[in-house]
Amino acid sequence: MNMMVSRRALLGGLALGGSAALLPRAAFAFRESGAQLYPATHAFIKGFVDRRELAGTLAAIGKGQGTAEFFGAGVQSLSDPVPVGPDTLWRLYSMTKPVTGIAAMLLIEDGKMKLDQPIADFLPGFARMQVQNTPDGSITDLRPANTQITVRHLLTHTAGLGYNIIQKGPIKKAYDDAGIVGGSASRLPIPGMAPVTPAPSLAAMADRLAALPLIYEPGTQWSYSISLDLLGRVIEVAAGQPFDAFLKARLFDPLGMTSTSFQVGAKDVGRFTTNYAPYGGALIPFDPATSSIYLDPPPYPFGGGGLVSSARDYDRFLAMLLGEGATGGKRVMKVETARLAMSNLIDDSVNRKGTFIDGQGFGAGGRVSLPSSPGGAGIFGWAGAAGTIGFVHRGLGYRAAAYAQYMPSGALPFQEKFGETFFKDVMA
Structure with missing residues (x-):
């Protein structure tokens, strides 16, 4: 969901301070190997925190079916400076769409x-x-x-x-x-x-x-x-059966996505992020973690933009896509179904000029790159309104995602430039 939120949302707010500098060194240990393997990406996501533009950022990159590298900077919320990590909870917004798309493909596979x-x-x-x-x-x-x-x-x-x-x-x-x-x-x-x-x-x-x-x-x-x-x-x-129950039974439970849902439970508030609006050099908290609208049951499960998840969980979903339906010894869909889901499902006659997919294709809820696309063929994924982005590159054999919480996503180039920076590291 690419919801546009006014950058003038709410009066007042907190300027982004140096909260992360006060955190113990051990809190950042999970980042070290990833930062060394993907230095350009690490410098890119860390820069937003160093420049006091974002409270916290995180990247998750995995090759093949190998263990993902998680690395980041900053905190979940400026008012409660817990460092971001693999199990921090983020509003996915439109990164929900590929999950819904894959769920539909499961029913197609089922006949x-x-x-x-x-x-x-x-x-x-x-x-x-x-x-x-x-x-x-x-x-x-x-x-x-x-x-x-x-x-x-x-x-x-x-x-x-x-x-x-x-x-x-x-x-x-x-x-x-x-x-x-x-x-x-x-x-x-x-x-x-x-x-x-x-x-x-x-x-x-x-x-x-x-x-x-x-x-x-x-x-x-x-x-x-x-x-x-x-x-x-x-x-x-x-x-x-209910849509959310189907997702849990056919995707979340088999993949071990225990932190993914349409609501944040009381026990998980401590790892939930605050969503901010960057304005005038300040970060204005318009959906604080401790009083978030996501603490309430949603009116209905938004298949286009309602999920909250962790980087660890969403990486499992991406690993399944990269594994063409299987990961961690668990197969959730047939190879041919996964390939179809990540293929271009729209005809050349469909007008896409001036849209988000101008010159590209679209599959089961996510954009599909073509041979002429930047980065080449084999990319499948989508981004979210609060700055998140996740994709697989089947040609190169990688899965990658980046996380931040700010709206509108176009206020900063975090989401827009992440893929480009990731490719610098991979091609190096």
Whole structure:
């Protein structure tokens, strides 16, 4: 979920001080080998803390199925300076999307749904969709959709759906009024963002979404959207169990991802990060760990942006992808299913100019690099609204992720430049 949060969020705040310098040397021992193996990456992520731009940063890099190297700098929260580490909890936001995508692929492997199956087979309300004649224009000037929305369309943001963090005009208001959101940011009001009451359940969200028009004809335009959240509802109908329960049973438990969920339990608050808004040289805490909105049960499990996880846990997920469905002696999906999930699932005819994937492809919830892409072919992954990023490079045999907690993610080049810096180390 690439939720845009005003950099003027809240008045006052804390300037980023030198809290990390006061921590005992032993607290940073986990970083040493990784810092030596990946010096450019270490210098890059540490620089944000040294320059007092971020409270804490962390990287996790693994080669093949080998043990990951975790290295970082700084603290989870400036108000409670616990050093970041492999088991620190981070808001993943849109790094949730590949997890949901892989869950759908498991049901395709099970034969409970097909890649090109209309979602109306599971959610009949989507059988006769209307499309705006002018994207983001009138929500009454409509025409019937020529194409049914399919599972493939939801996986790849080509269903023609919108996002209340992307759309403008009447369709955005309609999404807000219906509580169709992809995640939560804070209990506090955020200037520049209208308060929205989320739909009370995945089922209600899906029903309300089906009653609204599409922005684009399905299968024609790559449009970042609520589609992975809707896919969560399709998954629970096809699986016959709640979406979050399916994720736990088929992915989190088999992979040992014990720190990954849609809510932070009371016992885990001590390893949870604070989310900040960088503004005017200060870091303004708009979702403090000890009073975070993530301490409450979510209105529904946001398949597009709701997970909290640790670097150790998400590395297990990436290791499974790099292992084409298996890691640590545990296979969760067939090789062919994993390969399909990480392949380009959109046709060349799909317009993607000017989008987040201009010149690239898209698979099961994540961007797919092409031979002409920076870094070459074989990259699969995605990033999150609070500065996180995670991917596998199947060509080079690496998995990598970086973690920070700040919004908007474009306020600093942490997320944008991490991959480039990682490649410097790997190619060296």
